[in-house]
Amino acid sequence: MSMKALQVSDVSISYNGSLAIDKVSFDVEEGDLIGIVGPNGAGKTTLFRAILGLQNYSGVIKLFGLEGKKYYSLLPLIGYVSQKVNFEQNFPATVSEVVAMGLLSERKMHKNATILQNCGYCWNRVYKKINKDSDKVLEALKTVNLESYKDRRIGELSGGQLQRVFIAKALVKDPILLILDEPVTGVDVETQNKFYSVIKKINDENKITIVWSSHDLETIAKLANKVACMNRQLFFHGQKEEFFSNKDLLKTYTESAMYMHMHHH
Amino acid sequence: MTLEVFGYAFMQKGLIAGAAIAIICSLMGTFLVLRRYSLFGDALAHMAFGGISVGLFSGVYPLWTAYAVSILGSLGMTKLRKSTNISGDAAIAVLLVSGFGIGVLLISASGGFSVDLFSFLFGSILLISNEDTILILGISAGVVASLVLLRKQLLHFTFDEEQAKVSGLNVDRLNYVFVIIAGITVITSMRLVGILLISALIVLPNITSMLLGKGFKQTVITSMSISMFSVVVGIVLSYYLDLAPSGTIVMISVAILVATLVAKYLGLVGKSTPITKTI
Numbered sequence: 001m002s003m004k005a006l007q008v009s010d011v012s013i014s015y016n017g018s019l020a021i022d023k024v025s026f027d028v029e030e031g032d033l034i035g036i037v038g039p040n041g042a043g044k045t046t047l048f049r050a051i052l053g054l055q056n057y058s059g060v061i062k063l064f065g066l067e068g069k070k071y072y073s074l075l076p077l078i079g080y081v082s083q084k085v086n087f088e089q090n091f092p093a094t095v096s097e098v099v100a101m102g103l104l105s106e107r108k109m110h111k112n113a114t115i116l117q118n119c120g121y122c123w124n125r126v127y128k129k130i131n132k133d134s135d136k137v138l139e140a141l142k143t144v145n146l147e148s149y150k151d152r153r154i155g156e157l158s159g160g161q162l163q164r165v166f167i168a169k170a171l172v173k174d175p176i177l178l179i180l181d182e183p184v185t186g187v188d189v190e191t192q193n194k195f196y197s198v199i200k201k202i203n204d205e206n207k208i209t210i211v212w213s214s215h216d217l218e219t220i221a222k223l224a225n226k227v228a229c230m231n232r233q234l235f236f237h238g239q240k241e242e243f244f245s246n247k248d249l250l251k252t253y254t255e256s257a258m259y260m261h262m263h264h265h
Numbered sequence: 266m267t268l269e270v271f272g273y274a275f276m277q278k279g280l281i282a283g284a285a286i287a288i289i290c291s292l293m294g295t296f297l298v299l300r301r302y303s304l305f306g307d308a309l310a311h312m313a314f315g316g317i318s319v320g321l322f323s324g325v326y327p328l329w330t331a332y333a334v335s336i337l338g339s340l341g342m343t344k345l346r347k348s349t350n351i352s353g354d355a356a357i358a359v360l361l362v363s364g365f366g367i368g369v370l371l372i373s374a375s376g377g378f379s380v381d382l383f384s385f386l387f388g389s390i391l392l393i394s395n396e397d398t399i400l401i402l403g404i405s406a407g408v409v410a411s412l413v414l415l416r417k418q419l420l421h422f423t424f425d426e427e428q429a430k431v432s433g434l435n436v437d438r439l440n441y442v443f444v445i446i447a448g449i450t451v452i453t454s455m456r457l458v459g460i461l462l463i464s465a466l467i468v469l470p471n472i473t474s475m476l477l478g479k480g481f482k483q484t485v486i487t488s489m490s491i492s493m494f495s496v497v498v499g500i501v502l503s504y505y506l507d508l509a510p511s512g513t514i515v516m517i518s519v520a521i522l523v524a525t526l527v528a529k530y531l532g533l534v535g536k537s538t539p540i541t542k543t544i
Contacts, residue, residue: 104433
């Protein structure tokens with residue numbers, strides 16, 4: 001049986017007096033690529049912020065079975081790509097310098113990690129013969145197909161390229177979990193497809209557990225093996241096939257998405 | 266032209282101390298400018314004016330009171346920003362006017378402006394003693410060492426504070442350490458160009474180098490070179506032209522910035538990478 005990478009149990013979050021998230025529970029197993037679907041404003045980002053320790057919540061969240069202090073010691077090992085990164089457009093940093101920032105919280109062998117996690121670290125450092133930081137950065141850029149951009153100034157890149165740079169920044173530290181919050185919003189279809197293959201590769205080859213949020217069902221249908229569907233409350237959690245064969249659920253989702261959509265405009 | 270100017274002891278001291286100050290100001294300035302704290306240096310210096318007046322008023326060595334008041338003031342401002350809704354630029358304004366206000370108040374109470382005060386306001390790099398030179402060199406070495414040690418943390422924190430927090434950085438603590446180093450840098454540098462022009466050293470070389478450099482490392486090195494050049498040439502030129510060193514240094518930095526802007530406009534520099542927004 002594979003290990004549970006993330007366990008969310010009965011998590012509620014209130015925001016200015018109203019419930020943004022109401023008793024949400026689901027598990028993510030190691031190696032999963034889980035799609036969190038829900039309309040805009042469903043609380044996906046809020047939930048991620050809670051997982052990342054940036055938001056207070058009630059309930060229990062466990063990372064690899066750990067909670068409390070040990071949970072916080074694992075936090076830096078989560079790779080997180082937020083929906084929008086607000087950085088100075090003229091920031092004088094090259095692509096590789098930005099990716100190297102991720103090394104600040106690189107996975108080191110430490111006693112809190114399981115033997116398996118330590119082995120993963122050894123494997124990357126010893127067998128892949130990666131021992132220099134610059135090699136690690138280049139390796140991460142190769143994974144997202146941006147190695148030829150390594151010396152470009154960060155502000156010169158397009159939105160889709162930027163998202164890939166931030167994924168490389170999350171990958172470079174050898175994350176135990178990758179959280180992507182609506183990573184392809186506002187990116188054209190061709191770029192999206194390139195992006196999907198990169199994500200698939202990271203999940204298949206690098207065996208990294210990925211939690212991916214989207215309000216677009218098609219994306220999830222293409223990539224994920226599991227789905228969690230939420231709009232403040234959790235409506236569904238399970239295998240992708242099960243979700244897409246449940247016509248009632250899809251109908252509810254589409255209606256609530258439409259409702260939210262109309263509400264927003 | 267003989268280089269007699271380098272033979273004078275006051276010139277040597279001024280140039281050595283000036284070069285050290287050029288380095289710390291440009292290094293600290295990179296982070297300050299990128300964090301949109303460009304006028305923070307100005308606020309700290311005005312706070313220092315209050316500190317100096319406390320020193321002159323109470324008979325304590327003014328530089329020490331300047332350090333104390335500026336560091337306390339900047340920590341207070343950080344706290345103010347964090348715990349209230351006052352925005353960054355407004356908090357800087359509060360710091361600036363309260364520092365200068367205390368200064369004007371105490372000076373009027375102690376009988377008006379003195380030579381000492383003028384040297385703090387407009388700089389007096391050629392009047393510094395051997396002890397001052399050693400102090401400036403020592404503090405500069407400390408500032409450079411701490412910034413080099415913290416460079417990765419500061420870079421990540423400057424680029425994206427939230428991501429830095431997620432990756433396990435103690436952002437609040439780092440922010441306090443950052444403003445303390447900034448405070449020390451500004452007070453140490455006051456001797457070169459004075460309270461009123463300190464922002465020039467922090468901001469100008471960095472804006473220029475950001476127009477030129479691609480990466481962070483390159484930007485820092487370029488900015489440091491521009492800063493050193495302005496200070497050294499400024500001090501020497503001011504001697505020959507019989508002008509105030511502080512104004513000369515600042516105007517050379519301005520000239521370099523304007524020249525870079527013009528060169529960029531004409532397409533002479535920064536053309537190496539056309540901005541292509543390919544997919």
